[in-house]
């Protein structure tokens with residue numbers, strides 16, 4: 001019974017609970033017990049008591065793991081940082097509230113890179129997360145806890161956030177599905193900000209159907225978020241079996257990126273063949289400025305972060321260091337509370353915004369960002385969707401890149417351009433390379449999530465991945 | 472050879488005015504505005520700068536900003552943007568202030584000959600209270616923060632350096648305050664900090680065009696202190712230059728009690744605010760309809776009203792300004808004028824000098840009194856007494872005149888009093904006949920004393936001349 005329950009996708013489980021064939025409490029107990037026995041470091045907090053169970057909503061009472069970056073009223077919310085140790089927000093993030101209201105009670109808070117800065121989850125202030133496929137390897141990041149929990153069957157589904165790949169890359173490395181929505185499609189209110197102009201939250205799920213189901217309940221304009229927009233389409237679940245008539249583009253510049261592992265390349269090439277077999281055309285396209293995406297990203301995101309993280313000053317919440325005067329209190333609190341990578345990015349960002357350097361760094365990076373968005377716009381005149389590997393590599397060993405920030409940053413080289421352009425992209429498992437999952441990324445124009453999910457669904461069926469480490 | 476100490480200097484002053492807007496709620500959250508409430512009772516996660524919160528602009532604040540910009544003759548930017556101004560301080564909960572930087576809502580206006588450089592929207596800081604003798608954060612035993620004020624909508628108005636004396640600066644700031652008051656966009660209370668004026672001051676040898684090194688002067692919380700502070704700073708700079716020194720660019724704090732200026736920070740300590748566009752907000756793009764609504768909401772402004780009083784009612788410039796720059800008295804004047812349009816100057820004089828705001832007198836009563844003077848029923852001297860009663864107790868002027876016997880002396884009564892005065896002032900009569908006309912004053916004075924001011928001075932002179940044949 002247990003393994004049968006466990007093998008249900010979230011959408012399948014919701015269908016049963018809504019039909020009255022399954023008590024959602026049974027589902028809760030199963031996952032709460034598994035989450036409690038988590039030995040991957042995937043969770044940072046679990047509730048003591050079961051919530052009121054209600055299977056009547058569209059999400060059927062299927063429990064949801066929530067990245068620790070989301071504020072939840074009275075629940076520890078640290079964004080993976082020691083500086084917010086003990087912090088319990090006085091309010092709940094809009095996206096979490098919407099999902100709970102739609103019938104997905106919160107199962108727990110998941111581990112992450114501190115303030116979402118990282119690609120391996122090793123920057124967490126509360127210890128790393130292990131990849132359930134190989135516990136000596138990283139799960140990716142920054143939503144590493146959410147990805148590992150879903151892949152290991154410690155949660156039916158999860159939400160995470162993606163600033164420059166933080167949903168897609170861990171989804172790829174853990175062999176699950178991760179969807180980064182269009183910027184503005186989902187409210188950011190209550191998401192502890194990393195880089196405000198890039199942050200978006202989205203689902204991490206076992207399959208594309210679950211991702212579409214969860215995403216459909218997250219969207220919409222929020223009066224608390226001036227940058228959020230009404231979603232222009234009604235939610236729907238994917239059903240396409242073929243890709244007839246669709247045009248796919250493979251961006252030359254991104255595929256030429258140095259460091260794409262042969263195993264990743266092989267899975268990608270196979271996937272492209274499958275796309276053609278399903279009736280779509282595949283052509284090479286140009287995204288001429290995408291090669292500069294990572295450089296622009298590592299100016300813009302740290303610049304915004306340097307301001308977003310300035311509020312952690314020891315005055316109102318989180319930890320406060322005892323010090324003889326105000327300046328030392330600020331310095332000591334931040335020295336103790338932030339990890340190395342966060343400090344590195346605050347320094348980078350502060351420098352990029354400094355008087356005399358602004359134009360050369362921040363101003364220039366904004367121009368590159370505009371060019372990259374223009375590149376995508378032009379590309380979508382020719383093709384419907386763009387396909388790339390999600391990450392140049394499979395999951396790498398714990399500790400392999402902690403001493404080399406630039407190598408770590410390269411993990412997101414294929415994911416960052418879409419973030420800069422604000423467009424949606426999904427990562428689905430394409431197959432295995434040396435026993436480790438490889439993700440394939442599909443990107444489309446703004447607000448094309450359901451079209452992307454349709455194509456990803458057809459491809460998912462053709463690939464027939466279905467593997468998860470506990471199966 | 473010119474001696475440095477004899478050289479004349481010209482002050483060059485620009486003002487920066489922070490105006491707290493009288494909206495119902497704060498600039499970027501739904502908290503009510505408040506003054507004098509218990510600390511930290513008007514706060515929410517947004518204005519406390521909690522993790523994950525986002526600002527949502529207050530539409531009313533933008534409308535008020537548009538009204539101010541239009542009233543000052545500014546251009547309205549089709550798309551103005553908010554920036555983050557980064558600095559650490561306990562009164563700044565996010566460690567950045569949301570303000571406007573290179574594209575402000577309003578730019579390039581003018582008020583009474585002083586050009587307005589810009590007017591932009593921003594949010595106010597929280598209030599710090601320091602325990603201990605220093606009263607400042609350095610040396611405080613403890614400091615506490617009241618976030619009720621944090622996030623209050625502000626418009627910052629920056630003038631060009633078009634002002635050339637402290638008195639002129641204070642006068643212009645008064646006009647600006649009355650203009651803002653007329654717009655109804657702010658309480659403009661300097662005591663409570665809803666209007667805060669900082670000055671940028673430099674001096675240069677009279678007649679030269681280049682600007683000297685400027686200092687910024689803060690904490691002048693009344694027009695009197697503004698004038699005193701600016702004068703003190705002008706004198707300080709003159710002293711430095713006369714001794715052959717150089718003015719340093721710095722920010723100065725004016726102590727209201729001692730009149731002393733102390734340095735808050737030097738140029739080296741100036742912040743690098745690392746402005747960048749606020750990614751959590753979209754540009755403000757006012758529609759034509761919004762701009763037209765804001766324009767339509769602007770009432771007649773004090774400057775225009777003063778000009779109208781001068782032009783249409785032939786008032787002297789100073790009383791026209793006094794009435795126009797004190798909106799309540801201007802309204803009183805106009806209400807009285809509607810009843811009695813015959814003598815605006817007398818009416819204006821009474822409203823300015825004799826019926827303070829909040830007195831018991833009604834515009835109708837003051838108007839009626841002016842009519843009684845015009846009809847010769849009450850003398851101007853007696854009218855002053857009637858005004859005192861009106862201001863203190865209210866009532867009907869005709870009744871007051873009757874009850875107190877203040878009716879103008881005239882006819883046989885006045886004739887008899889004049890005859891008596893002539894008889895008692897033979898010396899004065901002689902002098903008048905010798906051509907020393909001013910001697911008539913003694914006789915007039917005697918008549919006035921006798922009538923207790925109820926007689927009309929012109930009438931009395933006429934009677935005297937008739938009787939002595941001069």
Ligand SMILES: [Zn+2]
Nearest residue numbers: 500502515518
């Ligand atoms: Zn508030």
